[in-house]
Amino acid sequence: MTDHPLTASAWGDDYRDWLAELKQRVERSRQRAAASANRELVSLYWQIGRDILERQQRRGWGAKVVDQLARDLKAAFPDMRGFSPRNLKYMRALAQAWPAPGFVQQPAAQLPWFHLCTLLDRVKGAVERDWYAAKAMEHGWSRNVLTMQIETAAHLRAGSAITNFSERLPPPQSDLAREVLKDPYIFDFLGLTEDAQERDIEQALTRHITRFLLELGAGFAFVGRQYRLEVAGDEFLIDLLFYHLKLRCYVVVELKTTPFRPEYAGQLNFYLSAVDAQIKAPEDQPTIGLLLCREKNRLVAEYALRGMANPMGVAQYQLMREVPASLEARLPSADQIETELRMDLRDG
Structure with missing residues (x-):
């Protein structure tokens, strides 16, 4: 005779409360593990970016060293993503944006990598970057929310x-x-x-x-x-x-x-x-x-x-x-748009 599995309700309120507590504990542990892994990855990327900067400055290596490094790292770690030339350039930009050795203690170092790429692409000032990094960390902004906050000049x-x-x-x-x-x-x-x-x-x-x-x-x-x-x-x-x-x-x-x-x-x-x-x-x-x-x-x-x-x-x-005024000056006027539409219709 086989035992049939019992539902959680069969064990009473004490079991349900214990199960709920265990679920929360497991979830917190998973979140801490993910956050720790992200910090390690971002720290590694910052160190690689710092090394690229130092060697380019000290040895006079040009941009082509990034392409060569990308090929060699991919060959050495074929199962690891993130070593494309584009990503290595982001690592270099990361080290340029946050040059201080204490970077790993700053809010930016706690953010996911693609949040940092968004900051590097869209925010030019160091003070503004730190502000958005701190707010994104404090409020748990997704990458889309971070982008929206930057576009609307939340700072x-x-x-x-x-x-x-x-x-x-x-x-x-x-x-x-x-x-x-x-x-x-x-x-x-x-x-x-x-x-x-x-x-x-x-x-x-x-x-x-x-x-x-x-x-x-x-x-x-x-x-x-x-x-x-x-x-x-x-x-x-x-x-x-x-x-x-x-x-x-x-x-x-x-x-x-x-x-x-x-x-x-x-x-x-x-x-x-x-x-x-x-x-x-x-x-x-x-x-x-x-x-x-x-x-x-x-x-x-x-x-x-x-x-x-x-x-x-x-x-x-x-x-x-x-x-923005800087963008408005580059936008076509209504007359220009109308002229281009007429030309497109005529050519079509």
Whole structure:
């Protein structure tokens, strides 16, 4: 008589809890092993790149030494990928970008190899590269997310919103909150034109909530759209309500399709007071607000926020990503495109 295998439920809650703990332990071990293997690989690539640089500089070897080295390493390690001439050039660029011997201790050394290739291709400044490497490591950005953050100049937008946080929040919380807000926010993924109405934008943002949360930044959890509050029998609707896991507070987002007006700050201040009174738990930090406007006058916004009792910020949003001036000058005009289309039709 053969024993039939039992399901996990047959062993009771103790077994299920133990199994869940073991699964987590195995998964953590696998992640540590993968991270350790990646660090070793990146460290090896950095050392090879440093050696190529040193020998080219000291011995005057030209670019052809990279091709020869690629052939010899492939012959010596036929089962190992990564020794193409292109990859060896990336190794050289890696050592150029991070020349200090302590590279292995930096955030960049913890990133996957193709993340580093993306940084080397797309970010020219050393300070900016370090910023993106640190954020990618901190938030676990995929390569596609890293590329998107670079393309939208996240390093210039982070912490740039106008706020009154330094006056309304204690130093640790105020610094964290300021870094959380950007200016401008880019909503080009919505596919809307500049004449879109507030409700259209709200609906599109909630339809594309994953991309919206990504643009907001790490830590935001979506609570609701048109969130209802009742105060003394009157009904009020908050455009978008979030909770920030790191700040441990609610975040009220109000969306305006017009330039910033001082009265918007007063409306948001009321919403923040209501959320603190009705929703905020005793262990939560004070609720913060974000006014997203089509455009703003910086000085007007600063004056308006000085008189507000609650912590809030003002930032712009863009429904279409702006083309950099350096690229815009090289783009063909509408007349040139039309002329080329007519020529193509004629030749076809």
